[in-house]
Amino acid sequence: MTIIMDGKKLAEKVTGNIKSEIKKYNIRPKLAVIMAGDNPSSKIYVQNKQKKALELGIDSVVLTFPQDVYEDNLLENIYILNEDVNINAILVQLPLPEHINTKRILEAIEPIKDVDGFTSYNFGLLALGYNPYCIPCTPKGILRLFDEYNIELEGKNVLVAGRSNIVGKPMMMLLQNRNATVTLAHSKTKNLKDISINSDIIISAVGKENLITEDMVKQNSIIIDVGINRDINGLKGDVDFKNVINKASYITPVPGGVGPMTIAMLMENTFELYKIQKNYQLL
Numbered sequence: 001m002t003i004i005m006d007g008k009k010l011a012e013k014v015t016g017n018i019k020s021e022i023k024k025y026n027i028r029p030k031l032a033v034i035m036a037g038d039n040p041s042s043k044i045y046v047q048n049k050q051k052k053a054l055e056l057g058i059d060s061v062v063l064t065f066p067q068d069v070y071e072d073n074l075l076e077n078i079y080i081l082n083e084d085v086n087i088n089a090i091l092v093q094l095p096l097p098e099h100i101n102t103k104r105i106l107e108a109i110e111p112i113k114d115v116d117g118f119t120s121y122n123f124g125l126l127a128l129g130y131n132p133y134c135i136p137c138t139p140k141g142i143l144r145l146f147d148e149y150n151i152e153l154e155g156k157n158v159l160v161a162g163r164s165n166i167v168g169k170p171m172m173m174l175l176q177n178r179n180a181t182v183t184l185a186h187s188k189t190k191n192l193k194d195i196s197i198n199s200d201i202i203i204s205a206v207g208k209e210n211l212i213t214e215d216m217v218k219q220n221s222i223i224i225d226v227g228i229n230r231d232i233n234g235l236k237g238d239v240d241f242k243n244v245i246n247k248a249s250y251i252t253p254v255p256g257g258v259g260p261m262t263i264a265m266l267m268e269n270t271f272e273l274y275k276i277q278k279n280y281q282l283l
C-alpha cells in the first residue's frame with residue numbers, strides 16, 4: 001500500500017509548536033521580506049508567508065519595490081535591515097528583476113539573519129557538513145518529511161532532478177551529510193530514466209509536468225515532488241501522480257506535500273534566528 005506523505009499535517013504540527021512557544025515566552029520574532037517587481041506568483045507566495053507568520057505571532061514587514069528598482073536601493077535597504085535589532089530574519093523573494101544581480105543582493109544579508117540560508121557563508125557551512133545558521137527551507141522541509149515517516153537515508157540511491165541553489169544543490173548536500181548516494185540531474189543530463197529506474201528515492205525539483213512517469217520508477221521507490229506547475233486545472237507537480245502512485249511506497253502530493261513544509265521551515269528558521277540573536281535557551 002502506498003503512503004501519501006501528508007506535508008500539510010506535518011507543517012501544521014511544526015507551526016503549532018512554534019505558535020505555542022512564541023505565546024508561552026511572550027516574544028515577537030520579526031521577519032522582513034524584500035520583494036521587487038511584479039511577478040504574480042511571488043505576490044501570492046509572500047502573502048501566504050505573511051499570513052502564516054501572523055497566525056503564529058511572528059511579526060512581518062514586506063518592503064516592495066518596482067520592477068525598475070536600482071540595485072543600490074535594494075542593497076541600502078538590506079543594510080538597514082541588517083542593523084535593525086528588531087528584525088530577526090531577512091528574506092529576498094526570488095526571482096528578482098533581470099537587471100538585478102541576485103548574488104550581490106543575497107550576499108548583502110548578514111548570515112545571522114539569512115533565513116533562507118542562501119548566503120555563501122551559510123551555504124558553505126552546509127556544503128562542508130557543518131551547522132549553518134539556517135538551512136534552505138524546501139530541502140529542510142523534505143528532510144523533515146523523511147524523518148517523520150522514518151525513512152532511512154543512509155546507503156540509499158537518491159536521484160535529485162534540478163540543481164538550483166534553492167532546492168536541488170542544498171538537497172544534495174543534506175542527503176550526502178546523511179550518507180545517501182546522490183545523483184544530481186539537470187537539463188543536460190542524458191537518459192534520466194536510466195538513473196531514475198535504479199533510484200530508491202526520486203526528488204524532482206524541475207518545474208515540468210509529467211517529467212517523472214510510471215515507467216521511470218522502480219517498484220516501492222519513494223517519490224518527492226517539489227515541482228509547481230500551474231495550468232487551467234490548477235496546481236500540478238513534476239510527477240505523473242495518478243500512475244506513479246501504483247509503484248511508489250511513499251509519495252508526496254501536489255498540493256499538500258512539499259509546499260506547506262517550505263513555509264513551515266521558513267517560520268521555524270525565523271524563530272531559530274530569533275533565539276540565536278537573543279541568546280535564548282527556550283527549549
Ligand code: NDP
Pocket residue numbers: 138161162163164165166167168185186187188189192205206207208211226227228229258259260262
Ligand atoms: P529552477 O527553475 O531554478 O531550475 C530548474 C532546474 O531543473 C535546473 O537545474 C534545470 O537544469 C533542471 N532541469 C530542467 N529540465 C530538466 C530535465 N529534463 N531533467 C532534469 N533536470 C532538468 O529550479 P527551482 O529549484 O527554483 O524550482 C524547481 C521547481 O520547484 C519549480 O516548479 C518551482 O516552482 C518548484 N518549487 C517548489 C517549492 C515548494 O515549496 N514546493 C519551492 C521552490 C521551488 P539546468 O540547471 O541545466 O538549467
